Amino acid sequence: MTQSTSSAAVGPLPEAVRALAEADFSAVAGRFSAAGYTVAQPADGILTIKRPGAPARASVLVSVGVHGDETGPIEVVAHLLDALSHEANALAVDLMLCVGNIGAIRAGKRFIDADLNRMFRAERGTLAGTAEAARADVMMAATTAFFDGAGPVRWHLDLHTAIRPSVYPTFAIVPELIEAGARGQLVDWLGAAGIGAIIMNPQSAGTYSYYSAEHHGAAGTTVELGRVGTLGQNDIGQFAEAAQALDALLHGVGPASAGRSPHIFNTAQQIIKLSDRFQMAFGRDTQNFTALPRGAEIARDGDTVYTVQHDEEYVVFPNPDVRVGLRAGLMVVRAS
Ligand SMILES: [Zn+2]
Missing domain, CATH: 3.40.630.10 (Zn peptidases)
Structure with missing residues (x-):
């Protein structure tokens, strides 16, 4: 098409x-x-x-x-x-x-x-x-x-x-x-x-x-x-x-057990917007599952600085424009 x-x-x-x-x-x-x-x-x-x-x-x-x-x-x-x-x-x-x-x-x-x-x-x-x-x-x-x-x-x-x-x-x-x-x-x-x-x-x-x-x-x-x-x-x-x-x-038909297995990620941290001073280190157009290295800044919000805690974390749903108190992004790590 x-x-x-x-x-x-x-x-x-x-x-x-x-x-x-x-x-x-x-x-x-x-x-x-x-x-x-x-x-x-x-x-x-x-x-x-x-x-x-x-x-x-x-x-x-x-x-x-x-x-x-x-x-x-x-x-x-x-x-x-x-x-x-x-x-x-x-x-x-x-x-x-x-x-x-x-x-x-x-x-x-x-x-x-x-x-x-x-x-x-x-x-x-x-x-x-x-x-x-x-x-x-x-x-x-x-x-x-x-x-x-x-x-x-x-x-x-x-x-x-x-x-x-x-x-x-x-x-x-x-x-x-x-x-x-x-x-x-x-x-x-x-x-x-x-x-x-x-x-x-x-x-x-x-x-x-x-x-x-x-x-x-x-x-x-x-x-x-x-x-x-x-x-x-x-x-x-x-x-x-x-x-x-x-x-x-x-139709009541279960999935074939030999199907492909999705990659599993665990949540490392939720990035919560605490105030109007919240600033993300990257824009909301960032691709989901973009990798960031240990120590990299994710966001800062007054005295709070969010940084990558694992060797590698992936960012999902980055959105600095959410209202205060809501999740502005999710950081995930590979499960095993
Ligand atoms: Zn949706």
Whole structure:
């Protein structure tokens, strides 16, 4: 497929993509409902599909569009769910689908007032009155209802695309607190999905997937699937492996154990912005997983100077422009 950087007119969006981007579930909901599932829309942008009388099924939460400008996963899931709804009986798990920041998607923006993926915690400080705080409350209530009474097998795949280039084009953040067995299965799935690197995270940054892991016992992960693109113009080919792995999961097919193993990284330090004096030693356009040597300055903030503590640390998500109190970057090291 040829890529064009011009603003040449593109055709209309495929109907399934348009519908999901607008959180219009009517077509797929109707098909699953007709196949005997219990289908509900507990809130705007949230769809649950459960098989009545089948309590042993795995419960899978798939979220897209938590950042409104990350449209690739919306396209992927739209096509996948549309196809699955035409063979509805093949759905082998209880599914909750969540289209995250509906307002921002509509506006073609990353967020309306503030980053939604920092709101999944009690402490919101000055962000308490934002549109995203209210949306996170709705999403958490629906998530609680979905996992309440669910069986022990619980997944949450929160699908994103990265906003900057990365040494590993696809990578995932996995909370360390996930029980070892479930975490191993999640890592296997991420390998099957073609994810190149996994960061083990010991501490919540207020993300949706960490919330599901911490409060609902889900094997939750934030997955970065390639680059941000415009809805309808994404190079869907870059998401093929992830789409295939997600499709298999929804069909109840486990990942082949002989799949590729992602590189595993542990978190070395979180770089927290303490004040408005915060200055990072490099810009927010720095590639994810850029290596820095021992002793190198990462940032300074008044009397606090963050430096590299290991022989080599890699920087992920550098962003000096976050609000005071939030994470301005993550430093990771290779695990063994
Ligand atoms: Zn994102």
